[in-house]
């Protein structure tokens with residue numbers, strides 16, 4: 471198996487790189503530039519030598535295809551993307567990177583069909599609109615995103631299905647919610663991680679929103695991406711991902727329980743993020759499970775421990 475990750479220097483990609491390297495494999499990252507600031511937090515120098523950088527823009531299909539061919543990638547993990555605020559501020563750019571970039575990944579898989587065995591891509595829980603009622607939301611419901619970002623992810627899921635129907639390109643899309651852990655330093659839902667980081671530095675932090683969310687430990691999310699990349703699968707499906715579904719008060723309480731020094735340091739707003747938070751991942755679990763499920767307490771404690779160690783370094 472030879473994995474090429476688009477956007478691999480991002481938060482999730484850095485953890486996937488760590489897990490592949492821990493497993494004795496090298497990894498190839500296709501990204502705009504060689505920004506190793508997250509990888510530097512996770513890997514030592516010997517491990518970093520096993521991360522190979524290929525420069526390119528994911529919306530440049532020619533460049534992506536050349537790179538995939540040169541690397542001899544058998545598995546494409548597509549993580550490159552612009553987040554909610556950037557897509558809101560510049561929807562044309564958002565569509566170029568998030569939609570055309572995803573098409574470029576599928577065009578590459580199609581052109582190199584004999585070489586590329588699996589495409590896995592990051593969709594998002596933002597394909598769902600706000601919760602309606604109290605029922606847990608499955609992944610085969612009508613999608614009603616409220617952001618361009620979410621709409622682009624829906625478009626990607628539909629395009630993935632068409633590549634399966636027209637060309638037999640098999641793919642899995644995963645829909646994370648709030649990924650937290652070391653390396654999560656950008657985007658609206660990075661705030662719980664920033665709160666843990668602030669506590670590790672002995673500083674206060676105000677999370678600007680409230681309500682409930684689904685907190686997913688980054689190590690679990692990376693491992694789930696790797697499982698879907700390697701397990702047998704035919705078709706084109708997108709799946710909800712589930713971690714710890716909690717009100718923000720419960721996150722703060724878990725933080726204070728895990729780290730007594732956190733008492734009183736973290737406050738929060740009250741505005742609910744407009745995405746259904748109680749998502750059912752039973753289809754993902756029955757297809758690819760058992761899935762890793764780090765408890766909220768353990769995930770917070772591990773993240774704090776890592777931030778402390780980084781601070782001391």
Ligand SMILES: NC(=O)c1ccc[n+]([C@@H]2O[C@H](COP(=O)([O-])OP(=O)(O)OC[C@H]3O[C@@H](n4cnc5c(N)ncnc54)[C@H](O)[C@@H]3O)[C@@H](O)[C@H]2O)c1
Pocket residue numbers: 476477478479480481482483500501502503526527528529548549550551552553567571592593594595645646647648649650656659
């Ligand atoms: N982190 C989360 O909570 C979360 C939740 C849901 C979905 N997702 C999705 O998962 C994926 C990875 O998330 P993340 O948190 O690691 O993101 P991130 O923002 O940390 O990293 C994104 C990476 O994509 C790269 N990139 C951006 N534009 C590019 C381009 N034109 N060509 C090549 N590379 C480009 C960036 O340089 C960066 O390394 C994204 O698609 C995101 O939408 C993340």
